[in-house]
Amino acid sequence: MTPLIADSEVGETDPFLASFDTFEGEEMASSPPSWLRPFRKAGLSRFAELGFPTISDEDWRFTNVASISKLPFSPMGKTPSAGADRLSLDILPFSGVPVHRLVFVDGHFAKDLSRIGALPPGVVVTNLAAGLSDPSLELEKRLGKLTQDSKNAFGALNSAYFTDGGLVIIPPGTALGGAVHLCFVTTSSQAGASTNVRNLVHVGQGASGTVLESFTGLNPARTLTTCVNETWVESEAYLEHIRFQDETLESYHVGSLHYHLGSRSRCWAHSFSLGARLFRANIRATLAGEGLECILNGLYLTRAEQLADHHMVVDHTQPNGTSHEYFNGILDDRSRAVFHGRILVRQDAQKTDAKQTNKNLLLSDEATVDTKPQLEIYADDVKCTHGATTGHLDEDAIFYLRSRGIGLERARRMLMHAFAGEIIERVQNEPLRAVLDRIVRNRLEQNPHVKVEI
Amino acid sequence: MLEIRNLHAGIDGKQILKGVTLTINPGEVHAIMGPNGSGKSTLSAVLAGRDGYEVTAGEVIYQGKSLLEMAPEERAREGVFLAFQYPVEIPGVNSTYFLKAALNEVRKHHGLVELDAIEFLALVKDKMKALELREDFLKRPVNEGFSGGEKKKNEIFQMAVLEPKLAILDETDSGLDIDALKVVSAGVNRLRRADNAQLVITHYQRLLAYVIPDFVHVLCDGRIVRSGGKELALELEQRGYDWILSERNHTA
Incomplete structure (x- = not known):
């Protein structure tokens, strides 16, 4: 191995570095583009340099990743999992919705499970590994461009080890007919097994499309998923991006979502997090043009020992931009949520309209929330608000419903569903919204704490 | 229909109702009037089954049947309806969904078949019109962003849909302008039948000019201190509550 490892003071990263030779050896056998090797090595070296974050790092104060660093790290290599071809589509979420579907099993593209329908001329919807071997796409000009300044150890780890992911390119002025579903499923039951995937989405000037990402797991195990997204929404383009995470309650999931928005573009990004023992989303939105609109909309449902952590930075660099963040969480048992929302309004970003709310509903006295809104404003003519609430179901509303004949249990469910519904109803794509609504509703129905103990 | 016997109740250890006795028969409209703090709201809360009140x-x-042993939803299903003084806003709960669920709970309780969405809409359409509610009303979340008048109309609309045996109207006139008051009162009067009863709780006589009571009771310091016909309301309006209070002190 290269000497950079010796420089690292964080010995716990060693197992995460040691797998690289084997991984790369397999990779070379498939003759990847020449630029990819230095790209991966740079990621590895960056990871070694950063090490795992600790709770003394301000951005990770409430989320301890020591349990991830102690995993017997085993990245998914070139060989697809044996079980991939035995998978049935029915067990995958959103399988009933007609979309362009790319299925990835343990980080590998499963062609037989995937189906890409007819696409408008010039639209690219494929798996990233296929895109990398097509020089005409010039992905070396894209990959890593939005993440290069990031001090994100998990993102760096992903650069070194990513196996595949989704690639969506919509040329200028083109509407992507039908949504793209990037469907990631983990089948491994081996502790430390790590799926590292990467998505690249480029919506050209005046183009539009909907991209759904889902993450599910089949076997409860201490697996690790890292995912890095680089998403460009060029000027006057529109993207609806839906992210749905429902991995097993033993697993770890760290997602790094980078958005780069052009002038008068609109980006509606939704995050639904239901699964994983530890979930972390690093959301970075660079609002690089004038008069754009960025909606970050999220719902998390946690129970047992789950932790859901959303850490976002919205960077207003140009005038007349609008950014709204709405995050609602429903927490049960001893679960925890962390919300860190930083809105940065640079000096040139006059007339910025930025709004941020984080609302939490606690179903248990042991559930906790750490919420930290943060405004950093250097322009003088802006409208910025933020607010956070944490509380229990509204007793007055429950009584009102009961006074009309609705039972206590149903009243509670109605209110919980309404709270989740505030987020769900912002999803613009109707068929996907209906599925999300059903999944969330079912999950809330299963909650034993809604039951009345009399 | 309703018999309140020597009711004592309070909240947070504070005694508020100190022996209320009142009998309401089918077909009757009773008004309970009283100054602030006399126990009017406590009475409606106890009758509807709000948490936190101790009898x-x-x-x-x-x-x-013993009303106090019934959960709030059971009371509602048995035909008790409280029109709230301050109707609660419930963001995210669609008005149609809410009211259809409520109506079907009541129907189920009485062994009636549940209504589907189309039957429900057919049922409520005229009732909405009668209360001058806008068409988009049912699509909005319950009471969210409603004006004071709309909220009160919504209460009476719900009453019209649920068709209770005993309706308790808690300060229904508060916050209403004269036009809205007329619409709401007409709505209440339309629901008056020989087999149901209404209990109108109010501070002012204003509403009673439109919803004419058969009996008026004056609640003071947790007791009914005087009962009479509808003329008692007018007398109270002219002479104020002090008149009754001082008369009472005098005789005591």
């Missing part, structure tokens, strides 16, 4: 003595018999 220390007395009983309430509704259609032969």
Whole structure:
């Protein structure tokens, strides 16, 4: 191995570095583009340099990743999992919705499970590994461009080890007919097994499309998923991006979502997090043009020992931009949520309209929330608000419903569903919204704490 | 229909109702008037079953059953309806969904078949028109962003849909302008039948000019201190509550 490892003071990263030779050896056998090797090595070296974050790092104060660093790290290599071809589509979420579907099993593209329908001329919807071997796409000009300044150890780890992911390119002025579903499923039951995937989405000037990402797991195990997204929404383009995470309650999931928005573009990004023992989303939105609109909309449902952590930075660099963040969480048992929302309004970003709310509903006295809104404003003519609430179901509303004949249990469910519904109803794509609504509703129905103990 | 016997109740250890006795028969409209702090709201809260109120003595018999032993939803299903003084905003709960669920709970309780969405809409359409509610009303979340008048109309609209046996109207006139008051009162009067009863709780006589009571009771310091016909309301309006209070002190 290269000497950079010796420089690292964080010995716990060693197992995460040691797998690289084997991984790369397999990779070379498939003759990847020449630029990819230095790209991966740079990621590895960056990871070694950063090490795992600790709770003394301000951005990770409430989320301890020591349990991830102690995993017997085993990245998914070139060989697809044996079980991939035995998978049935029915067990995958959103399988009933007609979309362009790319299925990835343990980080590998499963062609037989995937189906890409007819696409408008010039639209690219494929798996990233296929895109990398097509020089005409010039992905070396894209990959890593939005993440290069990031001090994100998990993102760096992903650069070194990513196996595949989704690639969506919509040329200028083109509407992507039908949504793209990037469907990631983990089948491994081996502790430390790590799926590292990467998505690249480029919506050209005046183009539009909907991209759904889902993450599910089949076997409860201490697996690790890292995912890095680089998403460009060029000027006057529109993207609806839906992210749905429902991995097993033993697993770890760290997602790094980078958005780069052009002038008068609109980006509606939704995050639904239901699964994983530890979930972390690093959301970075660079609002690089004038008069754009960025909606970050999220719902998390946690129970047992789950932790859901959303850490976002919205960077207003140009005038007349609008950014709204709405995050609602429903927490049960001893679960925890962390919300860190930083809105940065640079000096040139006059007339910025930025709004941020984080609302939490606690179903248990042991559930906790750490919420930290943060405004950093250097322009003088802006409208910025933020607010956070944490509380229990509204007793007055429950009584009102009961006074009309609705039972206590149903009243509670109605209110919980309404709270989740505030987020769900912002999803613009109707068929996907209906599925999300059903999944969330079912999950809330299963909650034993809604039951009345009399 | 309703028999309140020597009802004592309070909240947070504070005694508010100190022996209320009142009998309401089918077909009757009763008004309870009283100054602020006399226990009017406590009475409606106890009858509807709001949490936190403690009944220390007395009983309430509704259609032969002990009302106080019933959960709020059971009372509603048995035909007790409270029109709230301050209707609650419930963001995210669609008005149609809410009211259809409520109506079907009541129907189920009475062994009636549940209504589907189309039957429900057919049922409510005229009732909405009668209360001058806008067409988009049912699509909005319950009471969210409604004006004071809209909220009160919504209460009476719900009452019209649920068709209770006993309706308790808690300060229904508060916050209403004269036009809205007329619409709401007409709505209440339309629901008046020989087999149901209304209990109108109000501080002012204003509403009683439109919803004409058969009996008026004056609640002071947790007791009914005087009962009479509808003319008692007018007398109170002219002479104020001090008149009754001082007369009472005098005789005591």
